[in-house]
Amino acid sequence: MENREKFLRNIWLWSLLFFLLAALTGLAYRWGLFTGDSFNLRLSNIRHAHSHLMFFNWVTPVPMGFIAFQFSKSVPELLRPMKWSIGTIMAIGFLSYPFFLLYGYHPVPVGSAELPFSVMLSGLVMIGWYWFGWLYLKYRNRVEKTLSLIFFDGALVMLVVSSMGAWGVAVAQFGNIDNNLISGALTHFFLTTFTEGWCILTALGVIYYFVEGDIEVPFDRNWLIAPIVLGAPLMFPFGLNVELLNESLLWTAKAGSLLVAMGLGVNFWFLIRALSKKVSPVWMFVFALLAIKVMVQLAAVFLPATLWLGQHGLRVFYLHLLLLGFVSTLYFVAIHSVFLKSPKIGLYLFVGSVLLLLSTLVLISGLWPMAWQPVNVYFWVTVGAALPSLAVLVELVLMYSRSDLQQIE
Ligand code: HEM
Known part of the structure; x- marks a missing residue:
């Protein structure tokens, strides 16, 4: 190696x-x-x-x-x-x-x-x-000035911008600033810019690494990231407590969500066309999750906010759909696309366990009708939470024990 x-x-x-x-x-x-x-x-x-x-x-x-x-x-x-x-x-x-x-x-x-x-x-x-x-x-x-590089540039900017929110939280704590709106806004500014900016842009940068040569962008490439970089930080009010939210904050978040949906939609279009040439079920799984993410962004813009605002279960489901489902599964798929000779059991177990965990989170998201809930739903949610650890343990042991992993190029 x-x-x-x-x-x-x-x-x-x-x-x-x-x-x-x-x-x-x-x-x-x-x-x-x-x-x-x-x-x-x-x-x-x-x-x-x-x-x-x-x-x-x-x-x-x-x-x-x-x-x-x-x-x-x-x-x-x-x-x-x-x-x-x-x-x-x-x-x-x-x-x-x-x-x-x-x-x-x-x-x-x-x-x-x-x-x-x-x-x-x-x-x-x-x-x-x-x-x-x-x-x-x-x-x-x-x-080399590749497409991935543009995404990594944007991601780094988002990382630094998100950290400003986090410093703000620290200053508010040390300064004993007792204002729920300010401390909530700073916390969620950090969380949203980090997850929707850094995590999503690096994930897209990693995907572009694998399809680089197959993509022709007929306009300035910076437009691939601009709507996401501009929109992601604006979405922070979605995380705020419902009592702290007002009309202008809600519209700001919706505008951000629309921008991100457009940015992700365009990237989805280019990537799916390039990847369909090397179709594999695990890549398709990652793309299905990205498609759901785009739909969630649009739903947040067009559905009445009373349906989803302040729903803790829905928020936990969304975060895990994004960070465990899309982002973490992508890491697994990407690593196994680099190390082609690596045993794939850990990857498949992980994908399966993530699907099961996310299904259990749907049950408690508030979207699932109460009448259809299984008896002892929290038992199943706890079982679902245990599964990815088993998959990761298998991946860890297999990757550690193999030293003859081969790279694609
Ligand atoms: C192995 C898979 C995982 C399990 C079992 C798990 C479990 C949990 C549980 C039980 C909660 C608390 C839910 C509640 O408040 O009702 C939670 C919250 C959270 N998890 Fe995970 N998680 C997993 C993966 C991840 C990943 C990969 C990330 C991010 C990279 C993540 C980020 C978060 C965040 C940010 C929260 C706080 C949500 C909030 O209340 O605002 N989790 N997770």
Whole structure:
């Protein structure tokens, strides 16, 4: 294996390990709800530990690993510094995990002082993002100007913009600013720009990597990302508490959603035509999820807001459809498209487990009629939450034990 392949495989193995821990933490939340025993931890803290580890140590390092992998084709020497920056992000992200689990965002008593370690470590993770962004800029001009590169450019911008919201939350906490609208808006500005901007644009950048040569764009390529970059941050009011939302915030979010739907729709059109030449069921699964995502964006614009606003179950379903369904499955498919010789069992188990988990989330999303709910629905939801961990364990063991994985090119 070449150095860049070893690098990508290592990032994948470490990220899988952290995914496993985060997924088991999500399972602990479900277990706590189902049995009433949450291991003496607050459920909200378990959820914070789960979501932050997924963000810091899964949907950040894997795409960064892909970016470094792609760049290192022309600039092999960047692997070393990028390895350090991604490794540091993962180490600090992991360090923040016990603090989120035990204390959430609350300060930790240390002697006579109280320090909000989880907030402080999250700040350090973001400094790690800037470090990666700086390396990206340093080497960017030496790599081929591909379509993926445009998406990675946009994604990096979104990462930095989203971090502004997160710094704002930290400042609001330290400054004891007691305004629900401001702190809610800042939190959701971060969350939305990160998920809809960074996660989606890096995912599209990874897909374009595999179909690059097959796509002719008859207009300026920047238009492929412009509506998403402009629209994603505007969608933050969708996450706000219904009581905090007013007409102008709702219209802002709808405008953002329409822009993102148009941007994603255009990309979907180019990608599906290119990919249909190398059709495979797992790629089609990823594309089906992307199509659902575009439909959700349009539904948010045109359906009456009273139908879906403030529905917690629907929000959890949507987030997992996007981040576990589309984004995480794509990582699996992409890694297995790079390492063609890798055993595929982990990939297929993961796709199956994600389908089952998402189906159980539909049951509690509020969309499913109550009369059709199975008896003991939370038992099935808990079983569904356990399945991806098994698939990831299989993937981890198989990928770790094989060193003869071959790359496509
Ligand atoms: C192995 C699969 C996963 C399981 C079992 C799982 C489980 C859970 C559970 C039980 C919750 C709390 C739901 C509630 O509040 O009712 C949750 C929330 C959340 N999860 Fe996951 N999850 C998984 C994958 C992911 C992934 C891959 C991501 C992101 C990359 C993610 C991000 C989040 C976020 C951001 C929340 C907070 C939602 C909110 O209340 O705003 N999860 N997850």
